[in-house]
Structure formats: C-alpha cells, structure tokens
Amino acid sequence: MINEILLKRRSTVLFDTKSIEDAILESLFEAARWAPSSRNTQPWRFVYSVRGDEFHASMIECLNSANRIWASHAPVLLHTVAQVVSDYKDQENIYAWHDTAMAYSNLVYEATDRGLYVHPMGGFDRDMARSVLHIPERYEPVIFAALGYKSENPSKFSTELIDREARQRVRKPINELLFYGRFGTEAGFKSKQ
Numbered sequence: 404m405i406n407e408i409l410l411k412r413r414s415t416v417l418f419d420t421k422s423i424e425d426a427i428l429e430s431l432f433e434a435a436r437w438a439p440s441s442r443n444t445q446p447w448r449f450v451y452s453v454r455g456d457e458f459h460a461s462m463i464e465c466l467n468s469a470n471r472i473w474a475s476h477a478p479v480l481l482h483t484v485a486q487v488v489s490d491y492k493d494q495e496n497i498y499a500w501h502d503t504a505m506a507y508s509n510l511v512y513e514a515t516d517r518g519l520y521v522h523p524m525g526g527f528d529r530d531m532a533r534s535v536l537h538i539p540e541r542y543e544p545v546i547f548a549a550l551g552y553k554s555e556n557p558s559k560f561s562t563e564l565i566d567r568e569a570r571q572r573v574r575k576p577i578n579e580l581l582f583y584g585r586f587g588t589e590a591g592f593k594s595k596q
C-alpha cells in the first residue's frame with residue numbers, strides 16, 4: 404500500500420465555489436516554499452487570483468474553452484512560472500521546470516491533506532498568460548491550476564462533467580515505467596492495480 408494522500412489526490416472537474424480561507428491558502432504556498440531545488444535556486448513563482456477579484460476574469464480568459472467550463476467554478480486560479488534563466492551570468496537553469504513541478508507538488512499534497520483539490524492545466528494561451536500576468540523575461544509560464552473544494556452537490560453539473568468525473572482512473576503498469584540497471588530491463592515488480 405502507498406500513502407493514502409497519494410490516492411486521495413485527483414484532478415476533479417466538480418469544484419464548489421466555496422472560498423478558501425486566506426490562512427489555508429497561505430499554508431499551501433508555504434508548503435511549496437519548502438521544496439528542494441537545484442543549488443537551492445527556488446526558481447518557482449506563483450501568481451494566483453480569487454474568484455470575483457479584479458484579476459480572476461482575465462486569468463480565466465487565458466484558459467482554453469474546455470478548461471474554462473469547469474475551472475471557472477473553482478475559488479482560486481493559480482499559475483506557476485519557472486525562472487529558466489538565472490540572474491547569475493544569464494545561465495540557463497535546466498532544472499527550473501523540474502523544481503517548479505516539485506514546489507507545485509508540495510502545494511498539491513498540502514492542499515489534498517486539507518480536503519482541497521487541485522487540477523493542473525496545460526491548456527492555456529501562453530502568450531496571453533505572459534502578457535496578462537506581466538511575466539518578465541527569464542521566466543516561463545508552466546501551468547495553470549484550479550484549486551478548491553469538491554462540490555457535494557454534483558447534480559448541478561452537466562452530464563458530460565459528471566461522466567468525466569466518474570471515469571475510471573488508469574495508470575501504466577510498473578513494468579513499463581521501472582527498469583533495473585539498464586533502460587528496458589524489467590525490474591520484475593508487479594503493479595498493485
């Protein structure tokens with residue numbers, strides 16, 4: 404068995420509009436702060452907006468139309484940004500994407516532990532995000548994510564979203580992902596499900 408929290412996390416499309424307390428939101432970003440990074444460069448940045456504030460509508464606009472449908476219910480929209488060129492000697496940081504994902508992952512599991520759901524999205528207009536969110540040079544847009552509680556009243560959603568939520572979640576078997584010693588040499592572990 405693996406840790407329960409890993410199984411509890413899922414990319415829901417049934418968000419409740421219920422707001423998230425500032426103190427909880429703060430602890431999610433605090434969790435992200437403590438992620439490891441190459442040379443401790445901490446290349447991640449987060450831009451967020453709260454449903455109804457002056458920034459939220461323009462952040463929703465950056466999403467593709469399919470994502471907008473469900474993500475607009477979530478009380479918080481988050482954008483992750485990676486500093487891909489360091490301030491020191493203008494060097495490329497090839498680990499910036501990796502480290503930003505590590506920080507995002509910390510945030511996700513802190514959120515999951517607090518009964519929240521986070522749904523990442525690559526489906527957004529990068530140029531629009533850069534311009535709308537004022538992302539400076541040396542930084543790259545990575546993902547958007549919707550953040551909030553899962554609705555306890557799914558009947559108010561379209562059948563398409565309800566069906567999508569009910570779809571079985573699948574993963575590749577471990578022997579396709581794990582090798583022993585050399586790429587391609589199966590390790591012989593068996594997936595649990």
Ligand SMILES: Cc1cc2nc3c(=O)[nH]c(=O)nc-3n(C[C@H](O)[C@H](O)[C@H](O)COP(=O)(O)O)c2cc1C
Pocket residue numbers: 412413414415470522523524525526527546572
């Ligand atoms: C980098 C990245 C981009 C994604 N982009 C989208 C997206 O644009 N729209 C969407 O509905 N889900 C998106 N997802 C969510 C995946 O579809 C989801 O994580 C995957 O189906 C596994 O489901 P689970 O997260 O519930 O385990 C994205 C996930 C990641 C990590």
